Amino acid sequence: MINPRRVAEALDVSTDVLVVGGGPAGAWAAVAAAEAGSRVILVDKGYLGTSGATAPSNTGTWFVPPGEGRRAAIEQRQPRTGGLADPRWVERTLDTAWDKLHCLAAWGYPFPRDDEGQPYLANLRGPDYMHFMRRLVLGAGVMVLDHHPALELLGNGETVAGAGGIDRQRSRPWQVRAAAVVLATGGCAFGEHILGSATLTGDGYLMAAEAGALLSGMEFSAQYAFTPRPSALNKGLPFRWASFTRQDGTPISTEGRDRHAAVAAALLDGPVFAQYDQASPEVRQWLRQGQPNCFQPFDRIGVDPFTERWPVMLRCEGTVRGVGGIRLLDDDCATGVPGLYAAGDAASRERLTGAISGGGGPNSSWAIASGNWAGRAAAVFAARHGARSAERPVTPLGQAGLRPARKARPGLDAHAIVRAVREEMLPLDRNFFRREATLRQSLERLDGCWADLRGHEPADGAAALQAREAAALTATSRWAYRSALARAESRGMHRRPDRPGADAGFACSLHASGLDEVRLARADGRATEAVS
Amino acid sequence: MIEIVSARRCIACDVCVKVCPANVFDAIPAAAPAIARQADCQTCFLCEIYCPSDALYVAPDAEGVSGVSEAAIEAAGLFGSYARALGWRRGRPDGAQNDPTFRLRVAAQ
Numbered sequence: 001m002i003n004p005r006r007v008a009e010a011l012d013v014s015t016d017v018l019v020v021g022g023g024p025a026g027a028w029a030a031v032a033a034a035e036a037g038s039r040v041i042l043v044d045k046g047y048l049g050t051s052g053a054t055a056p057s058n059t060g061t062w063f064v065p066p067g068e069g070r071r072a073a074i075e076q077r078q079p080r081t082g083g084l085a086d087p088r089w090v091e092r093t094l095d096t097a098w099d100k101l102h103c104l105a106a107w108g109y110p111f112p113r114d115d116e117g118q119p120y121l122a123n124l125r126g127p128d129y130m131h132f133m134r135r136l137v138l139g140a141g142v143m144v145l146d147h148h149p150a151l152e153l154l155g156n157g158e159t160v161a162g163a164g165g166i167d168r169q170r171s172r173p174w175q176v177r178a179a180a181v182v183l184a185t186g187g188c189a190f191g192e193h194i195l196g197s198a199t200l201t202g203d204g205y206l207m208a209a210e211a212g213a214l215l216s217g218m219e220f221s222a223q224y225a226f227t228p229r230p231s232a233l234n235k236g237l238p239f240r241w242a243s244f245t246r247q248d249g250t251p252i253s254t255e256g257r258d259r260h261a262a263v264a265a266a267l268l269d270g271p272v273f274a275q276y277d278q279a280s281p282e283v284r285q286w287l288r289q290g291q292p293n294c295f296q297p298f299d300r301i302g303v304d305p306f307t308e309r310w311p312v313m314l315r316c317e318g319t320v321r322g323v324g325g326i327r328l329l330d331d332d333c334a335t336g337v338p339g340l341y342a343a344g345d346a347a348s349r350e351r352l353t354g355a356i357s358g359g360g361g362p363n364s365s366w367a368i369a370s371g372n373w374a375g376r377a378a379a380v381f382a383a384r385h386g387a388r389s390a391e392r393p394v395t396p397l398g399q400a401g402l403r404p405a406r407k408a409r410p411g412l413d414a415h416a417i418v419r420a421v422r423e424e425m426l427p428l429d430r431n432f433f434r435r436e437a438t439l440r441q442s443l444e445r446l447d448g449c450w451a452d453l454r455g456h457e458p459a460d461g462a463a464a465l466q467a468r469e470a471a472a473l474t475a476t477s478r479w480a481y482r483s484a485l486a487r488a489e490s491r492g493m494h495r496r497p498d499r500p501g502a503d504a505g506f507a508c509s510l511h512a513s514g515l516d517e518v519r520l521a522r523a524d525g526r527a528t529e530a531v532s
Numbered sequence: 533m534i535e536i537v538s539a540r541r542c543i544a545c546d547v548c549v550k551v552c553p554a555n556v557f558d559a560i561p562a563a564a565p566a567i568a569r570q571a572d573c574q575t576c577f578l579c580e581i582y583c584p585s586d587a588l589y590v591a592p593d594a595e596g597v598s599g600v601s602e603a604a605i606e607a608a609g610l611f612g613s614y615a616r617a618l619g620w621r622r623g624r625p626d627g628a629q630n631d632p633t634f635r636l637r638v639a640a641q
Contacts, residue, residue: 049551056576056577060633060637109628111629112633120634123634127578127625132625233592287636289630290631291636293577
């Protein structure tokens with residue numbers, strides 16, 4: 001392999017497996033592929049160690065020992081998933097996460113010890129975890145290219161054959177030819193100010209769709225998090241001990257209700273305030289010590305969040321703590337496009353968590369499990385097909401923002417497109433509560449953004465990255481709202497006040513595909529009503 | 533978002549340029565890095581804990597610039613405060629072994 005530092009011009013290297021994305025799923029995929037004997041390159045838009053939704057914060061893991069207790073835990077959660085989770089997939093996720101978390105402990109990750117002196121493996125501290133994963137990845141012999149956003153996949157007519165992008169700190173293009181690619185690019189935050197959003201623009205969805213993959217469960221993209229206004233701290237745990245009030249001090253009752261929906265409805269009327277006044281002195285101390293990032297917004301402006309009330313908002317978490325993503329075909333996290341695999345939040349998590357958020361423990365365990373499955377499977381694919389793949393010429397597969405569809409105009413305003421996505425995807429009365437009329441309105445504008453992207457001249461360098469991020473955000477939004485329109489019922493986080501209640505006929509995943517024309521299909525093969 | 537790179541504290545190691553997931557900083561030869569793309573900051577505070585000399589300050593407002601002064605942050609003892617709360621020292625991880633969050637997860641149930 002070539003040392004990239006010695007290459008002055010465009011970087012062009014070959015490997016067996018390319019992993020795109022350096023959050024936990026990508027890191028685990030890279031380690032698994034290297035352990036299986038592959039040469040591996042990992043590229044990240046930012047930095048392996050800080051990129052993604054996991055690095056900034058503490059995260060639980062879904063960590064349940066094998067046996068009766070695990071079967072009971074799965075059965076207990078199943079009805080809440082809107083019937084869309086698959087107990088077999090939940091079981092195998094828990095199984096792999098259980099094994100790999102024990103590996104982490106054996107390899108020296110500093111888990112705290114409980115009162116019996118046993119390491120407590122059901123929690124990871126984000127900054128420390130991802131710092132540790134970086135060392136693990138490098139130790140496995142993986143070449144890590146930070147600040148190398150992927151802009152597009154490469155194909156050879158038969159299989160996916162690598163990816164291309166830009167080295168944004170040296171302003172030069174790169175191309176990695178690979179016999180197999182794992183997309184671990186995370187979810188899409190629709191441009192919201194949440195932790196991890198800098199890298200979470202849905203790039204992997206766009207690249208996968210351009211290669212012919214399907215998206216699944218994109219209507220489950222309406223997860224929102226309580227956040228102290230105007231910070232980016234979308235962390236739920238302290239809110240377990242919060243009470244909510246309106247401007248005039250009247251309490252917002254959340255007793256026995258969907259707390260997010262109750263606060264969302266109040267926020268549509270006016271400002272809402274929160275206070276962590278339900279926490280005992282003991283809990284307060286543990287919160288401060290265990291969730292220190294959650295207290296920065298208060299400590300830095302001199303507010304005591306336990307005894308004073310402060311403005312709270314709901315920030316959209318899109319498919320990050322939502323569910324939708326690239327449809328997985330089989331147990332190997334294959335996408336159906338030969339040589340292309342998906343892991344973590346880039347993949348649909350419906351089989352794990354159905355219509356409700358897997359935020360926190362389930363998604364964290366999913367990243368570990370799916371990363372391992374995808375990494376290993378990509379290594380096997382590369383071993384089988386690598387020699388043949390290396391002989392075939394490659395073509396780049398990127399379209400919107402890179403290659404115009406028709407006679408192109410100059411002057412694409414990527415910022416205006418991102419602004420439009422934010423205006424359509426973040427408001428509570430558009431995405432949290434969805435209605436046919438607003439969905440159609442938003443789609444009309446988003447389709448216009450897409451036409452703009454398709455009709456403009458390509459940019460290069462940093463502008464190309466901005467154009468591709470705008471394209472990924474727009475494509476993801478269009479899949480999300482077309483799916484939301486097609487699912488004419490309410491289920492889990494998909495709230496349709498104009499279609500209240502679940503409809504038994506919709507106990508089925510929806511697949512979205514296509515870019516210029518978005519198509520919807522039911523996973524069970526039954527016909528969908530026309531939705532465009 | 534990121535608001536202060538203290539030239540007085542900075543040792544020009546450029547670690548922040550490397551670790552910022554949003555590529556907010558630009559390296560300047562033999563000087564403190566510049567905040568080149570402030571609006572791209574995701575307000576995650578991670579640059580602060582990787583900084584070996586506690587030279588960075590991220591204001592908690594994710595949507596706008598608050599305009600705090602270096603003197604005020606120095607006087608309030610806020611440089612390096614998040615790293616100290618985690619137990620990270622000189623840009624190196626430490627303290628996860630003392631994390632009491634498992635007690636919260638039990639208490640939350």
